[in-house]
Amino acid sequence: MSALKQFLDRLLLLDLFAGLAVTGRHLFRRKVTVQYPEQRLEPADRFRGMLRLDSERCIKCTLCARDCPLDIIYIDWHQETNPETGKKEKVLDRFDIDIQRCMFCGLCEEACPTEPKSIWLTTKTYELASYDRWQNLYVTMEQLESWRVRPSYTDEEVA
Amino acid sequence: MNGNAPTGEPLFGLREMELNFGPQHPATHGVMRLKLKVDGERIVDCYPIIGYLHRGTEKLFELHPFFQNVPHTDRLDYVAAATNNLAYVGAVEKLVGLVVPPRARYIRVILAELQRISSHLVWLATHAIDIGAMTPFFYCFRERELILDLFEQYCGARLTLNSMRPGGQPYDLPQGWVERCGEFIAEFPAKVDEYEDLLTENRIWKRRTVGIGVLPPETAIAYGVTGPMLRGSGVDWDLRKALPYEAYGEVEFDVPVFHNCDTYDRYLVRIEEMRQSARIIRQCLDRLPDGPIMAKRPRVLKAAAATEAYHAVEGPKGELGFYIVGDGSTNPYRCHVRPTSFMNLQALPEMSRGALISDLVALIGTVDIVLGEIDR
Amino acid sequence: MSEAPKPPAELAPWEREPAAPQWQEAADDPVALALGEALGEALVSARTFAGDLTLEVRREAFRSACAALKERHDFTLLVDLCGVDFPKREERFEVVVHLYSFSANRRVRVKTAVGEGGEVPSLVPVYPAANWPERETWDMFGIRFADHPDLTRILLWEGFNGHPLRKDFPVEGIDTGAAIYPEYYEARQGPIAGTGTGWKVKNPPAAAPESGPEEKK
Structure with a gap:
């Protein structure tokens, strides 16, 4: 009996039809494709996206620069006496990141001792493409603090 | 002299031709070059040339303290980042004497097994599509998306996870992660059945994989091959059972071993490993202990001078190990990666002599190489 | 473990300061003993660190030591072979090989020191798996292996000048x-x-x- 069954299997291509049945069932299932860019998925809360800085909270400890595995954070600060309070405080001159080489590992965020963090990656932004290459190589302090999510191409006029 | 076949004989017989299976080829799974000496369609010899993805990772490891090297390890076997992390932090912990709390150990096992499933899904997708079956590619990547979403919710990244630190875990599991992971595990075995429906009994698949790339167990051991390639050749050896690490000593699972030594058996090994990984994750989720996730460790982690440790884990492709030499400072003095695919690829010329060129594509797929690990 | 006074509650191992492992002499380990008999003076030292037996042998006896381990003690799997550079030492390089035995389920590390321009006997006749790791060690450090069938650069291209993993690179x-x-x-x-x-x-x-x-x- 099993020899006959095997012969029929082979003649009638039943093993191949079993595979086709799997594909056929998928024809009637809900598709899981997300039609980007009209539909977008929202990243998770912990998603490591573009970096953002808050220089008011920053205490200029430079732990983030020390912990960066690629040494791409450049920090300069100096001491100044605040005329109002008379206390000495640190002033941030420069907080630049060589974003071309950043691998968004999040070690700078982990190192930051302030609560909430002064540098963070949980900005849920991964769309960093631009039309001009030179925009994306090196990010200065002002840009880190104030970048806006670039509008998607469907919003603005395409040149 | 420049990378030719190592025998001293004249290079070409009258019928032979040198065919370059070049560095840019969709079937080599990365940038790898194979110099083939072919007689018609039969391969007479095969000489792999690697190094196109060499980035000097082992030199980079020496520049930074131990915990800062974890992102660099992600990029070795970039398809299985959690495994690289696990091997590296395990080696550091062995070097320094850190003991990891149980909750962190279980979380690491869950991440490593999810990563094993993800890596095997990529393997199955690319292997099948190289041989010509396009459908498993889409289905495997659909399941992989769910795993990558779980990783994203845990550590913020999908591929290069940076998810472990020497001493424990940097983050605890977020709210609802255990339930979501449980849902994925509950549905996953049915998906594996679907892949098997498509391929295992399929006569085309069997014609392309049965009897191809026979690697006898003695040859496999002689070439340092480990992982599913060794288990497909009948050697029952899995580091998770032989030298257990993290929480593997406390969970039950089987290790699939098949004895025909060919590509079809390696395929069966990996399919079954996916099911066993789901089983391990289920047990870990059920038994997840409470407690701290990071060991007590000094603020500045230093290794004592003239110390060295080797720690290996069973990655999806085989034994992945790190050999770290400490010199009394915060940085490793030497951190050498024992790359799984590097050793496995050495067996490719053995397997491919006498095979057809189209079989070579199946063989590259079955060795399951990732050039990031080979070239570092 | 440290000799500090016991805390009120019993601390778990991960709550204490990490206790770094120490080197221990392993002259009475059966493998070390057998190898010592076979090699005599060529076995320079046998120590254990964190559970791994580390044997240091003289350069000339490297291949025979590994062959003895393979044939008599069943260390059939070559796990890894690499080099380490210690520029301050007289023989600046160290070649480290890890072997594994299925039957004994243990790993052993065999080391040998070699100076600049020196040659280490290649392990390829004993373990074919050593082929590519030795090429990589030659490429990265410049350590030559005698009797290697094809000692050419593997990760870098032929014609590259220098050995990157040396400390002065x-x-x-x-x-x-x-x-x-x-x-x-x-x-x-x-x-x-x-x-x-x-x-x-x-x-x-x-x-x-x-x-x-x-x-x-």
């Missing part, structure tokens, strides 16, 4: 003769630390290379 790389981005780099200079690439070397190399790159033919 700069992390930023060397000029390889390729003129890239001439508007940024002076002619034939290659990347320079601190200019535009963002690289800042924390531990600069101790000694500069003695000679510059040779002309590419």
